[in-house]
Amino acid sequence: MKRRAAVIGLGRQALEDHLPGLLSSGMAELVAICDSEPNVLRTEQDVLKVPGFTRAADLLDTVRPDFVIVAVPHHAGRAVIQDCAARGVHVMKEKPFATSLSEARDLAAICAAGRVELMVTLQRRFNPLYTSVPQLLDQIGTPFLIDGQYTFHTADPGGGWRGDVNRAGGGCIIDMGYHLVDLLLWYFGMPTRVLAELSASAVPGGGYDAEDTAVIQLGYDNGLYGSLLLSRWMAPRTEKLHVVGTRGAVLLTKGRVQRLALDGTVVEELSRPQAPVSASAAQIDHFCRVLDGRRPNISGPDAHLAHAAFVASCYESKKAGRYIDPKEMA
Template sequence: MSKIKVGVIGCGSIAKHRHLPEYANNNKVEIVAVCDINEERVNEFAELYNAKAYTSYEELLRVSDIDAVSVCTPNYLHAPISIAALQAGKHVLCEKPMATSQVEAENMIKAAKENNKKLMIAHNQRFVPSHQKARQLIENGEVGKIYSFRTAFGHGGPERWSADGADSWFFRKEEAFIGAMGDLGVHKTDLLRFILGEEFVEVGAFIETSAKANADVDDTAVCVLKSESGIIGTLAASWSYQKEDNSTIIYGEKAILRIEDDPTNSLVVQYKTGEIVKYELGGIQTNESGGQTNTQVIDQFVTSIVEDIEPVISGEEGMKSLQVVLAALESNETKRITSL
């Protein structure tokens, strides 16, 4: 079979550290095009990956033999570019959060269906070994009834890792739409839905800007979530943690699961009996670790195209994770619990 020809739109840090190297490592793919409004940046990646450089995504989408694109732009462009790409007959892998509104997300899903193309959202936390194992233990009944959880995703902020540093689009509301809650919180809403295997029905949230003087978006958010079966817990997302925290703790009837909470053991299971089981499953990808391991996102996307199957994280899945974030924003504004 001939290789899938791919274009990457947006050559910032996520493209540099994840999308481009992972496409390059996949033997079913050929990177043929890269696009960024920063000419110097796009030329550098074009040379590195032996691809054609574009400064206009519209021009890239007119190239008929490009099969699929990654959308790695600022958040406000995710939906418009994804929709344009789907309408141009390309499969789309879109970075998270998939859109800035429910309507945009629905329009992306509709465009994928109408054009019979794959739409996948790049939520990578589901593929982390400790998260997969935790879901398995819950499904197998090892943990018993789940009572509660707490999850956090925080680090020092995008200036440490964004291609534009302190001048990053992440801090500008008109481009980012939402701050830490969209950058990190949506990863965790997706992860919790995956691990618990159920949807959230109510959200209460406090969303603040307290750490970043240069930001007009939130940098710290704490939410209380309730699932359909009545599991309640907290989710924190922040750009104000001096050391990265990406931990999740699940409190069940028979055991407590401590995920990515111990520096050595990515999963520690504390059974009610007193028994403790530790799993060293290999770490989670962090922005600080430098040596990125494969997130599996690209490989999963490519597989969905090659085997013509529904992507693991479809547009619908991405939308459900986004809905929790949108509900949190609404709760913060109205100072009430929002129902989903």
């Protein structure tokens, strides 16, 4: 029998990712949707033919789903998670886990007290290209340099709630940059020093305070070091992680991963046409297996306390003007 799932928040991420993933899932079925905007809700109801609600609590009390996918603005996530935990409803939460380290700690405690599973949605964890990287890294000797970039241009980088630090928790680091941070922690663990420069000045007089661009320098005690460049103003669109070692390199880009010789020659390559629905469905099915006790929760609250500590160390570094050890934040 399929798990009964609902989607709360019908923004772009839900429409392009979570809903198609649910409809393609072999282990879950969509039973309800929720959005605070009635017009948006009616439009999707006409297509999906499931009950719709403008309040998350009403959906939870009426439909009583097994789990929900929460894809609401960052500042609204806590209240929805609290509502779910109070009713024993499990949660898949669109990244980030929380808007601050203190909120992350609170949410972890709320989930534990409510005995609910929460998994942060990071589809790259379920894409074979990304899961192949650790094996390729084993073949390049000792990695010593990381070059990570995630950039694109949007005409209004501070538009809506995303430009407000109080509501979003930050800008490109905590939002789009969360994916690159996750890859860093997944492949290499937590660095011991972080130094961040960031600004919200791409649009003079733009009226927003959440950073549109950031450069993060980082280092590990084993000699590995590097930087991450994040921007929602900088063209062209770039998504890459380049890791250089003593015997070669690994270059991960969207849709392709390559192992390179020292002179840059491609030794081996894996490519995959972008299949976001496939990755989303795989993640949903994995979560269902977590609920069945057949899989570990690889993206739960405990894991994402580290993400929250890394993000917090970036903002603290900018404020203090010096390197910060993220482990001390945790």
